[in-house]
Amino acid sequence: xxxxxxxxxxxxxxxxxxxxxxxxxxxxxxxxxxxxxxxxxxxxxxxxxxxxxxxxxxxxxxxxxxxxxxxxxxxxxxxxxxxxxxxxxxxxxxxxxxxxxxxxxxxxxxxxxxxxxxxxxxxxxxxxxxxxxxxxxxxxxxxxxxxxxxxxxxxxxxxxxxxxxxxxxxxxxxxxxxxxxxxxxxxxxxxxxxxxxxxxxxxxxxxxxxxxxxxxxxxxxxxxxxxxxxxxxxxxxxxxxxxxxxxxxxxxxxxxxxxxxxxxxxxxxxxxxxxxxxxxxxxxxxxxxxxxxxxxxxxxxxxxxxxxxxxxxxxxxxxxxxxxxxxxxxxxxxxxxxxxxxxxxxxxxxxxxxxxxxxxxxxxxxxxxxxxxxxxxxxxxxxxxxxxxxxxxxxxxx
Numbered sequence: 001x002x003x004x005x006x007x008x009x010x011x012x013x014x015x016x017x018x019x020x021x022x023x024x025x026x027x028x029x030x031x032x033x034x035x036x037x038x039x040x041x042x043x044x045x046x047x048x049x050x051x052x053x054x055x056x057x058x059x060x061x062x063x064x065x066x067x068x069x070x071x072x073x074x075x076x077x078x079x080x081x082x083x084x085x086x087x088x089x090x091x092x093x094x095x096x097x098x099x100x101x102x103x104x105x106x107x108x109x110x111x112x113x114x115x116x117x118x119x120x121x122x123x124x125x126x127x128x129x130x131x132x133x134x135x136x137x138x139x140x141x142x143x144x145x146x147x148x149x150x151x152x153x154x155x156x157x158x159x160x161x162x163x164x165x166x167x168x169x170x171x172x173x174x175x176x177x178x179x180x181x182x183x184x185x186x187x188x189x190x191x192x193x194x195x196x197x198x199x200x201x202x203x204x205x206x207x208x209x210x211x212x213x214x215x216x217x218x219x220x221x222x223x224x225x226x227x228x229x230x231x232x233x234x235x236x237x238x239x240x241x242x243x244x245x246x247x248x249x250x251x252x253x254x255x256x257x258x259x260x261x262x263x264x265x266x267x268x269x270x271x272x273x274x275x276x277x278x279x280x281x282x283x284x285x286x287x288x289x290x291x292x293x294x295x296x297x298x299x300x301x302x303x304x305x306x307x308x309x310x311x312x313x314x315x316x317x318x319x320x321x322x323x324x325x326x327x328x329x330x331x332x333x334x335x336x337x338x339x340x341x342x343x344x345x346x347x348x349x350x351x352x353x354x355x356x357x358x359x360x361x362x363x364x365x366x367x368x369x370x371x372x373x374x375x376x377x378x379x380x381x382x383x384x385x386x387x388x389x390x391x392x393x394x395x396x397x398x
Contacts, residue, residue: 004046009083010054011035012072014091018058028055031087038116039085050081061094064101073102076111084113157251160258168244169216170263178244178260185263187213191239192264196271199279205236234329240272294348295322303338310341320344 013031032053039047052075059066069092075081084106086092092113093099106112153163162178170188171178190211195204208231215235217227239245246269247262248255293309301307304324311320321341358364 007042007045007047007082008050008080009035009039009047009085010050010052010072010075010081011039011085012054012056012069012092013087014056014059014061014066014069016058016060026057028057031091034087034116035085038114047083061090061092063095064093064098073105076105076109079109081109081111084111085116086113087116089115089118154251157249158256160249160256160260162249162258162260166218167216168242169239170245171260178258180261180263184216188239188245188263191236192245192268192272195236195240196268196275199275201233201236201240201279205231205233208236232329240276243269245269293320293322293344295344295351299342299347301337301339307342309344322347 011032013028013035015027032055036049039049054068054072056066056068059069064070072081072084076084084092093102156163162173162176164176167173167178170181170184172181173179187208190213191204191208194207195201198204198207213231214229215227215231243250243255244258244260245262245264246266247258247260249258250256296309297306299307299322301324304326306325307322308325308328309320310323310328311318313319321344323341324337324339327337327341
């Protein structure tokens with residue numbers, strides 16, 4: 001009689017938050033114990049427990065960016081796992097799209113998975129059908145929960161409530177409310193008043209740093225103290241644009257009366273808003289127009305790194321460029337970038353010309369024609385130049 005084949009079982013556990021994980025017997029351990037008991041009950045079929053622990057504490061099931069899950073999938077691809085055991089299907093994923101990706105990997109590597117409390121597995125077609133139904137409800141529940149959170153945030157902001165996140169400079173958070181921090185409030189007042197005097201965010205940035213003022217120090221969840229040390233241009237711009245400082249809360253394009261006290265007078269705020277509008281053309285600002293920047297995320301400066309689409313206004317005309325992200329944040333004069341700003345039209349035209357020449361390469365044309373003929377019989381005997389022209393024009397128009 002042949003020996004029964006072993007089915008190597010990996011137990012995967014997950015919890016969306018890290019609350020309660022410090023307890024002596026937490027939910028991850030409870031899930032693993034249930035999984036171990038289930039595998040033991042299937043011992044007569046050759047099921048054995050793998051010693052490795054795959055536990056994700058504090059990670060959402062809405063995506064696959066989880067360290068233990070990545071490690072598990074790597075072991076599946078190496079052929080080390082035959083069966084994945086989970087307490088409930090939503091511990092593995094709450095997304096149908098992610099599930100399809102996981103199943104593809106499972107099937108490719110002859111691996112299945114089973115839910116302890118939902119009594120099905122993916123070894124047969126009925127199990128797969130049941131799984132799809134359960135996942136549909138899991139995804140619906142997650143999306144419904146997200147909608148409720150968005151609705152709650154919207155309602156809270158319309159009532160002027162603070163809805164969370166890092167406290168802005170000038171405020172501390174006590175009992176989920178913004179309370180003025182007197183020392184930091186003086187820094188905020190200096191920034192607004194100095195900007196009205198200098199009419200330049202870059203000069204205000206220099207002045208606030210020369211005064212020895214520091215950005216807000218933040219403490220992470222792990223207890224690490226985080227501080228950027230000095231103000232940059234982006235920080236100054238964000239402070240001057242934040243209606244929190246006049247006691248208002250922004251939701252979409254509307255301002256609502258906040259439940260906190262303001263630091264800046266409304267008259268000063270209005271003057272700053274007007275000044276910022278009149279200064280639009282004095283320097284480079286991030287590109288916010290609907291035009292797609294062809295080389296966004298592709299260009300890099302040798303001395304400053306990544307370059308971002310920007311534009312500058314002169315008279316009634318806007319001029320578009322690519323400028324280093326560092327120069328946009330800290331100021332062109334402060335960074336002293338060797339390349340500076342590159343006119344967007346010229347560099348994009350140069351790149352498009354190179355791409356057109358690549359498309360005209362005889363070797364590439366022949367390779368593309370063979371691929372078209374392989375995938376679509378309708379292309380047999382077609383003019384390769386016409387095909388390349390159609391593809392190239394479609395790509396360039398897109």
